[in-house]
Amino acid sequence: MTGTAPATGATPADAPPTSAADPAGTPAAGTSTAPGAAALWRRHRGAAAVLGILLVSALALAALDRGTRYGHLDPRSAAPTGSRAVAELLRERGVTTRVVTTAREAADAAGPRTTLLVTRPDLLGETQLRSLRTAADLSGGRTVLLGPGARSLPTLAPGVHAEGSAAADDPAPACTLPAAVSAGRASTGSGLRYSTTRPGAVSCYPSGGRPTLLVLPAGTTGTSGGDTVVLGSETALLNESLAEEGNASLALQLLGSRPDLVWYLPSLTDADAPSATEDKALFDLVPAGWSWALLQLFLAAALAALWRSRRLGPLVTEHLPVAIRASETTEGRARLYRKAGARDRAAAVLRGAARGRLAALTGVPASRADDPAALVPSVAARLPDTRDVTSLLFGPAPSDDAALVALADHLDALEREVRTS
Known part of the structure; x- marks a missing residue:
């Protein structure tokens, strides 16, 4: 008949006793658990390096300040701005x-x-x-x-x-x-x-x-x-x-x-200083010696930031969850232009894009697409009539929305005629 062993906290009789030399047991009373000198150095060497750099910087600034502890135009100062x-x-x-x-x-x-x-x-x-x-x-x-x-x-x-x-x-x-x-x-x-x-x-x-x-x-x-x-x-x-x-x-x-x-x-x-009612700038109230203290604090903050900073990894390309069609982007920008009443900006974008495409069609370098002297003759040479190409591509901004729509239509018609010529 199989029974259940009693759950007791006693150690089985056949288990060996835990000794001081057993690694799995409790350390002996005379064994120290404090970290050694090497471990302490590895743990605090960063802070020690920062403190050492700050000490060297302070000594260097003190050496530079030996002849410049007096202020501007002071006859006791050997600084460049002393006297x-x-x-x-x-x-x-x-x-x-x-x-x-x-x-x-x-x-x-x-x-x-x-x-x-x-x-x-x-x-x-x-x-x-x-x-x-x-x-x-x-x-x-x-x-x-x-x-x-x-x-x-x-x-x-x-x-x-x-x-x-x-x-x-x-x-x-x-x-x-x-x-x-x-x-x-x-x-x-x-x-x-x-x-x-x-x-x-x-x-x-x-x-x-x-x-x-x-x-x-x-x-x-x-x-x-x-x-x-x-x-x-x-x-x-x-x-x-x-x-x-x-x-x-x-x-x-x-x-x-x-x-x-x-x-x-x-x-x-x-x-006999001026009364408190006279205006003074904030830096006029700061003693001159505090400038060196502020410089040392700035260096300390910069060193601490470098010590604690982490390098950024490479840029990661994130794919958009939804593909947006170019036509929707164009419509959204057009609505923004219309809401802002920016007909001049919209006309400039339309004309600039048309000039770039016309320059490619007529063999004009892209760098001269915005030059009327280079683009207009090349476009006019491919048209059957003598229309005002300069006013169409480089003219003033439309006065209303209807004129802006008409400008877009004329630019499309011009591009089609040049393309089929």
Whole structure:
């Protein structure tokens, strides 16, 4: 009699016990299941490579940034758009350069033995502009305004008006100012042009009939202060262009007439900054050093994208489930043209297709199918009458739908006659 074996959880008596050395059993208590060094390297070598590339990029950018941590037109910057070169030349001539970043510092430093250079006058607020004008009037020194516009000219140089941009060239002095005559041609283009009605003002380096350099002698600004120089372009002061033409000579003579040079670079930390109601661009509020940080973040994102990207496979041709007849496509396009009222476009398509077929029938090259001088004589030679082929193939667009239908009929008739001739 066959019975059913009892279902119990006990191990049969004849089954061998599981030992520590049995591969199918539980590992021994002293055996480690952690991955080894080789396995960890294979698992994380991609991330390590990305981190290494980022570290090398950061070190390279830091090395490139050693001489360019200062900003645009900064006399301490060795970057192409810095001005360390002109500051070093002035130092060799005995001129001391002092960099200030607030209008209060600039006004306090102005004096009869001082040249005050204001690099970006249009960034200043009314309080700053009035402070600088008062200091310049009382000091008796020289004031050099670099690229002033309509915002700052009424306060810093009354009677001077900006007249638009100058051409990007190196004009001749065309004046009797000793500094300009000695320098010769200089890079004063790519800046602003000016006009003035002040008596005694010297106008130099004209571009389009307007000067790009003005020198207003003492007393021409409404007070008895020192002279004021209005220079429409900053190019002559930049490291990358100082050696061109007479830029170095002009810069040294304009900035080195006094033993002390105060180089005013407006900054966001200026206590006399414009009020919050004045409009500022978004990038004007971002410190200059953040540009390098953004570049590093961009490189990191690009490397991460390359690391995680997958190559796309070849293009796969997909067969449409339904075959669409050419006549249906033509009718659908015709309905779209009609709905849009595009008779001109429809006529152009009809004429273009007819010209292509007629060119093939008459032996005209396909590249000259749209040339009336080549196609019309060949088509007319195959017609028994003298009809206006030019108007039919190259004429104006139809004025209504009936004219468009008539045009299609005439084109078909013309093609049939040429084909049977």
